[in-house]
Amino acid sequence: MVQKKSNTEPKPRGRPRAYDPQTALLRARDAFWKTGYSGTSLDEISAATGMNRPSLYAAFGDKRALYLEALAQYWQLSFASMREALADDRPLDEALMHVYEGALSIYFSGDGRPRGCFVIGTAVTEAIEDSEIRQSLAAGLQTFDTDFEARLRTAREKGELKGDADPAVLGVLATATMHTIAIRARAGAPRAELRELARKAVKVICG
Amino acid sequence: MVQKKSNTEPKPRGRPRAYDPQTALLRARDAFWKTGYSGTSLDEISAATGMNRPSLYAAFGDKRALYLEALAQYWQLSFASMREALADDRPLDEALMHVYEGALSIYFSGDGRPRGCFVIGTAVTEAIEDSEIRQSLAAGLQTFDTDFEARLRTAREKGELKGDADPAVLGVLATATMHTIAIRARAGAPRAELRELARKAVKVICG
DNA sequence: TGATTTTTGTACCGTTCCGAACAAATATAT
C-alpha cells in the first residue's frame, strides 16, 4: 500500500520476497482453521507458510492482525461462492443446492480431516472477548441473511414461492441450514449425509 | 469415586475440601465458555474456581479431563432442559418455543456478555483434532435430532402436523434453528431478535 | 564496484503455560 503504480512492474528495490503474501495468508488461514485462533501458535503458522516469524510479523503484523486478515479473506471467498451459486438464472431450489454444495466443497477441502466452516470453527469462539472479531462475524452473518432473502424475494416475484411466503424468515432458515451443516461437518458427519440434509431442507424452504 | 457407601455420611478422613467440586466444575465451565478451551489457562480457571492449580489437578485431572467433564455436564443440563420443554402435554408450537426460550436463557446467562452455546463456542473448535471431543459433539447433536424428531412424530400422530410432514427433516430444521440462534447470540444479536427468529422458525416448522 | 534498500534467518527476551514436588494445614482414628 506504499505506492501503487499502474505499471505492471514498477521497481522493487531490496531483497525480493521469498513467498507470495496472498498464498501465505491462505496457508496461515488453514492453520487457524484446524486448531482455532488461540490453539494455533505462530510457530505452527510459520511452519505452514514457510515464512519465519519475523517475516510474518513484517508482512501481516501480529498474530491477531494476521487472523483478522485471514478472516476477511475467508468472508470474501464465501460471499463470492454464494453469489455465484445464487445466480438468478436457475430455479430457486437449484440455486440453494448450489450454495450448499459450494459450502460443502469448502468444508471438506484441505488435506486432513474435514474441517467445516472456518468462521464457525474460529471466529465464533473468539467473538465473545474480541469486539472486532465479533463485529466481523455479525456483519458476515448479516450478509448471508440478506443475500438469501434477496434471492428468495425475486423467487417469490417469479412465482417460485407461494405468495404468503416470507423471504426474511426463509432466508434465516436457509442460513440456519448452512450453520447446522457447518457444525455437523466439524463433528465428523459424512459429506453425503450433509448433502442429503441440504436437499431436504431446500424442499421445506421452497414449500 | 474411591468408595461409595449408601450411608449419607461415611467418614471423610483427612483435611476437608474447601470447595464443592460440582460448583467448581460449573465455574470452570464458565471460564471455558468465555474464551474457549485453548484460550483459557489453568490460572484463569484457578481464579474462577477459587481452587489453586494442584487442587484442580487432584480433583479433575489435567486441563483436558476437566474440560471433558464440563462438556459432559453441559450436555446433561441441555438435554434435561430440552426434554422438560418438549413435554407431550403442550401443543407442538408451544413446546418448540419452550425449547428455544430455554436455550436463550442459557445463552444469555452469566454476568458478562451474552455467551451463546458452550458447545458451539468451545467443542466445535477443538473437535477437528480431538477425537473424544468430536465424538461427544456428534453424540450430543444426534440426541437433539432424535429428541426433536420423536416429539414431532407424536405431534403428527396427534394431528398437529400434516400427514405428509417428515419428522426427521423437521427435526433437523429444529436443530438448525437452535444452532443458528447459538451462533448469532455469540455474534452479539439481542435476545429479543433471536426470540422473534425462533417464533417465526417454529411457524414454518409447524407448517 | 560500492552504496542503498529490503527481506531473511538466527538468536534472544520476558512472560505465560502446564504440570509436579513438597511442606504446612486440618480433619479423623486410636
Place this chain on the structure above:
DNA sequence: ATATATTTGTTCGGAACGGTACAAAAATCA
C-alpha cells in the same frame, strides 16, 4: 496426645508462547 489420611498453598522447572533485535543475504541504484 499421637498417628494417619487428605487437602491446601507455596514453589519450582522445563517447555512453549508472542514478539523483537540484529546481522547476513540478496536485490537495485549510482
